[in-house]
Amino acid sequence: xxxxxxxxxxxxxxxxxxxxxxxxxxxxxxxxxxxxxxxxxxxxxxxxxxxxxxxxxxxxxxxxxxxxxxxxxxxxxxxxxxxxxxxxxxxxxxxxxxxxxxxxxxxxxxxxxxxxxxxxxxxxxxxxxxxxxxxxxxxxxxxxxxx
Numbered sequence: 693x694x695x696x697x698x699x700x701x702x703x704x705x706x707x708x709x710x711x712x713x714x715x716x717x718x719x720x721x722x723x724x725x726x727x728x729x730x731x732x733x734x735x736x737x738x739x740x741x742x743x744x745x746x747x748x749x750x751x752x753x754x755x756x757x758x759x760x761x762x763x764x765x766x767x768x769x770x771x772x773x774x775x776x777x778x779x780x781x782x783x784x785x786x787x788x789x790x791x792x793x794x795x796x797x798x799x800x801x802x803x804x805x806x807x808x809x810x811x812x813x814x815x816x817x818x819x820x821x822x823x824x825x826x827x828x829x830x831x832x833x834x835x836x837x838x839x
Contacts, residue, residue, distance in 0.1 A: 715822075716784045719792045719815055722822045723779055726813075730770055730777065739763045743816060743823045751809050751831040762827075775802025779811055790817035798829060807831065 722741055729737030739759050748756040748765070756765045770777075781796035791814075798811035814826040 715786065715792070718822050719784050719794050719813075720781050722815060722824065723781055723794060723796075723813060726824065727777060727779055730766055733767055733770060735763050735767060738766055741824050743818065743825045746823075746825050746827075748827040749829065751807070751829040773800060773802050773804075775800055777801075791815070792817075792822065 726738065726741050729741065742759045742762055744759050746759055746762055748754075748762045750756070750765075750769070754765060756762045778799045779796050780799075781794050783796075784792060784794045786792050794813040794815065796811055798809040800807040800809070810830045810832070812826075812828040812830075813824055814828075815822045816825045817823075
């Protein structure tokens with residue numbers, strides 16, 4: 693019985709993960725994988741989620757062009773700021789076949805600050821997999837002082 697349980701457990705551990713049920717769920721899963729890979733400082737995992745020609749415009753104004761530059765910049769930024777990042781996707785839309793835009797709140801919490809931003813991910817479907825083609829992080833401008 694124990695041998696049978698060990699065999700079933702090992703088979704399940706190696707089983708492929710079920711694909712998300714809907715395209716929206718698949719897009720949301722890519723964002724979650726991106727955050728997880730970034731949190732674990734996993735350069736390969738971050739890179740695997742990006743198209744070769746992806747770009748990222750950061751809230752500090754840096755424009756990272758290409759997979760390698762995004763991976764380097766993303767991991768360097770995580771090392772520099774530390775803390776925790778959360779992204780809460782609020783909407784996903786599909787303006788064309790194999791094209792998705794996911795928008796949401798992006799929050800960075802570390803010892804120095806709590807930064808509340810917006811983020812947009814543009815994704816394309818390539819060979820049946822959603823990949824990040826562009827990331828736009830925006831820090832809202834301060835509200836003008838009341839008169």
